[in-house]
Amino acid sequence: MIPETFKALRAASMSGNSIRPIIRDVRLDSLPPNEVLIRVHYSSLNYKDALSATGNRGVTRNYPHTPGIDSVGTVVYSANPKVKKGDQVLVCGHDLGMNTPGGFGQYIQVPSEWVMPLPEGLGFRESMMLGTAGFTAALAIHKMELNGQNPSNGVVLVTGASGGLGSMAVNILSQTGYKVLAATGKTSETEYFKKLGASEIIDRSLVYDQSGKLLLRPRWAGAVETVGGNILSTVVRACQRHGNIAVCGNAMSHELNISVYPFILNGINLLGVDSATTPMELRKTIWNKLADDWRPSMLQMISHEISLNELPEKIDLILKGKIRGRVFVSME
Numbered sequence: 068m069i070p071e072t073f074k075a076l077r078a079a080s081m082s083g084n085s086i087r088p089i090i091r092d093v094r095l096d097s098l099p100p101n102e103v104l105i106r107v108h109y110s111s112l113n114y115k116d117a118l119s120a121t122g123n124r125g126v127t128r129n130y131p132h133t134p135g136i137d138s139v140g141t142v143v144y145s146a147n148p149k150v151k152k153g154d155q156v157l158v159c160g161h162d163l164g165m166n167t168p169g170g171f172g173q174y175i176q177v178p179s180e181w182v183m184p185l186p187e188g189l190g191f192r193e194s195m196m197l198g199t200a201g202f203t204a205a206l207a208i209h210k211m212e213l214n215g216q217n218p219s220n221g222v223v224l225v226t227g228a229s230g231g232l233g234s235m236a237v238n239i240l241s242q243t244g245y246k247v248l249a250a251t252g253k254t255s256e257t258e259y260f261k262k263l264g265a266s267e268i269i270d271r272s273l274v275y276d277q278s279g280k281l282l283l284r285p286r287w288a289g290a291v292e293t294v295g296g297n298i299l300s301t302v303v304r305a306c307q308r309h310g311n312i313a314v315c316g317n318a319m320s321h322e323l324n325i326s327v328y329p330f331i332l333n334g335i336n337l338l339g340v341d342s343a344t345t346p347m348e349l350r351k352t353i354w355n356k357l358a359d360d361w362r363p364s365m366l367q368m369i370s371h372e373i374s375l376n377e378l379p380e381k382i383d384l385i386l387k388g389k390i391r392g393r394v395f396v397s398m399e
């Protein structure tokens with residue numbers, strides 16, 4: 068039976084202008100009138116969700132709002148014959164959780180084009196252990212390889228390596244034969260990085276060049292970069308010839324201040340990665356890899372499950388860069 072109300076984490080103004088996340092009952096008829104109604108079983112916490120949950124207007128324009136860019140669940144109702152009641156489905160990215168009520172609610176109602184069948188071999192829980200972080204890490208590596216990256220080129224750097232995306236990238240790269248250099252603010256977590264397969268761990272300050280030089284001594288053959296700013300600038304300047312750098316995130320800064328020399332003298336390739344707008348065919352390819360040979364071997368160690376009630380506290384922690392790995396959320 069479809070209830071009249073359901074539980075959700077709502078980002079709303081508590082006092083004055085500050086937007087904070089709180090758990091509330093939400094009316095089902097407040098969901099947008101899209102074609103497919105889904106009972107969400109699990110969601111997951113991404114950096115972007117924390118921004119949306121705390122009033123970042125670059126992510127979410129109007130409040131109150133339900134964040135959650137990831138969701139997995141069962142179709143309850145569909146007005147499109149291609150999606151059927153009872154289907155087990157993933158909805159990640161697109162506009163979910165940004166300006167469309169997202170996976171931090173027990174129900175979502177979305178356009179049918181956003182709905183993807185849960186890949187064979189992945190369960191509800193596993194799919195949200197991976198979530199957008201796993202998908203984006205795999206998409207980044209896929210793009211690098213399409214552009215010629217392979218293990219024989221040399222070591223690949225991962226920045227923000229203890230984060231959700233970073234942890235997945237370290238693990239997938241190492242199990243597919245790459246030597247991985249993990250740059251992190253949490254160098255004390257040696258055991259964690261070793262289990263993920265990193266061959267070397269360095270403090271992120273060592274990827275923060277302040278010499279002002281336009282090119283640096285080559286230190287890596289490519290990178291999955293998640294923090295932006297001067298770290299990305301350093302990564303580009305110290306990349307060996309024809310290396311590929313997948314630009315994924317801005318946990319430190321959205322800025323990039325570099326010259327054209329790394330590109331015109333060293334042939335460095337900057338590859339943009341946007342998981343949210345990835346076309347459906349490519350999404351399926353990447354998710355099928357994640358369900359198969361790119362399934363991170365340490366997925367259980369990387370991820371831990373929480374309830375909806377625990378989510379506000381984790382949102383604070385992820386904004387402070389204090390979460391290791393991935394948090395996924397039971398919506399039962």
Ligand code: NDP
Pocket residue numbers: 112113114115199200203226227228229230231232233250251252253271293294314315316317318319340341342343385387388389390392
């Ligand atoms: P997490 O918060 O899980 O990871 C971010 C990591 O970055 C932290 O764990 C920390 O790792 C490092 N970090 C945090 N703050 C700083 C800082 N001020 N300076 C340097 N490093 C910092 O986030 P996600 O893994 O969910 O996302 C990572 C980034 O990727 C975010 O910017 C996010 O918006 C982006 N993203 C982009 C996607 C896309 O499609 N392009 C999809 C998903 C995420 P450590 O301590 O190990 O250095």
